[in-house]
Amino acid sequence: MKKVLKIIRVVVIIIGILVAVGMFFITRGLKEGAAMVIQNVNPAILENGNYKGIYKQERWLSEVDVTIKDQQIIHIELLSEPILHPGRPDFSQDLFNRVITEQNTNVDVISGATVTSKVYLKSIENALTKRE
Numbered sequence: 001m002k003k004v005l006k007i008i009r010v011v012v013i014i015i016g017i018l019v020a021v022g023m024f025f026i027t028r029g030l031k032e033g034a035a036m037v038i039q040n041v042n043p044a045i046l047e048n049g050n051y052k053g054i055y056k057q058e059r060w061l062s063e064v065d066v067t068i069k070d071q072q073i074i075h076i077e078l079l080s081e082p083i084l085h086p087g088r089p090d091f092s093q094d095l096f097n098r099v100i101t102e103q104n105t106n107v108d109v110i111s112g113a114t115v116t117s118k119v120y121l122k123s124i125e126n127a128l129t130k131r132e
Helices: 002-027 030-034 092-102 114-129
Strands: 049-057 060-069 072-080
Touching: 030 114, 049 114, 060 114, 072 092, 072 114, 092 114
Parallel strands: none
Antiparallel strands: 049 060, 060 072
């Protein structure tokens, strides 16, 4: 019986450590990400073509390919994305449609995914301003 209790204690301690590490990983960079400023872009000054942009910070990585035609953003393709939570729906296309509709990165972020939205927007900004 004592051995079983010791094993249970060890298992509980290991689970506690894993949860703590997981929480650290999940919350790392949230404050900075939420405070990130997204600059406006002006596709009207760009030539036709594809523009690749990347943004990487902490656990977030987003790489996009933005297509400009007739000085307008017509398509955004996600080449790589941040680590998302399992089971969370992909909202990138909704956000990209907002950018295409507004022709700017000055759009509302997706509720409940503020930092990930800003990471996507920053990679679009970087693509269209050639900053990485």
